[in-house]
Amino acid sequence: MTLIILKFFHYLAIIFSGGVLVGGGLIQAIFARSNQIPDKTVGKVLKILGYLGLISIIILWITGIFLSNIIYGGFSINTAFTIKVIAAAFLLLISFIVNIHVYNSSKKDHPPNKSIMKYSTMSTRGLIIVVLFGAAIAFS
Numbered sequence: 758m759t760l761i762i763l764k765f766f767h768y769l770a771i772i773f774s775g776g777v778l779v780g781g782g783l784i785q786a787i788f789a790r791s792n793q794i795p796d797k798t799v800g801k802v803l804k805i806l807g808y809l810g811l812i813s814i815i816i817l818w819i820t821g822i823f824l825s826n827i828i829y830g831g832f833s834i835n836t837a838f839t840i841k842v843i844a845a846a847f848l849l850l851i852s853f854i855v856n857i858h859v860y861n862s863s864k865k866d867h868p869p870n871k872s873i874m875k876y877s878t879m880s881t882r883g884l885i886i887v888v889l890f891g892a893a894i895a896f897s
């Protein structure tokens with residue numbers, strides 16, 4: 758039962774983090790393409806999406822650590838799994854940095870830095886692909 762619950766929350770968090778990446782990425786891309794800065798309301802939506810992304814990746818880590826230990830007795834599973842975990846660690850780090858940056862800029866009533874937002878969105882997209890390939894290969 759514990760395994761089922763852990764897997765359920767691992768998968769649920771994947772759906773949330775994917776939704777945040779696609780939804781938040783789309784909003785940002787459309788604003789950037791039309792050379793506009795999101796207004797306060799859209800900014801609020803992006804901020805909440807950022808929190809959801811961070812919460813999802815934290816849940817992925819918590820459930821992932823338990824799954825690795827219960828099913829495989831630790832983190833030494835295979836190379837693909839190691840790559841998946843390293844990419845997931847970068848995702849966690851980037852999500853932390855972006856959330857802190859967005860929080861600080863909204864406190865100062867500034868829009869978030871365009872380059873930080875652009876490069877973090879680009880790299881998180883790449884990292885999630887690496888994580889998913891890693892998971893697919895590691896557990897095939």
Ligand code: HEM
Pocket residue numbers: 764767771814817818820821822824825826828842845848885888889892893896897
């Ligand atoms: C962005 C972060 C993550 C994503 C997108 C992700 C994605 C996935 C996916 C798609 C699977 C299913 C693979 C399958 O059953 O064939 C999976 C399983 C698993 N994940 Fe993650 N994962 C993430 C983070 C983590 C982390 C940080 C850990 C460990 C610290 C972890 C540990 C595991 C383990 C052990 C399984 C296998 C469970 C089993 O054998 O059924 N995951 N993950």
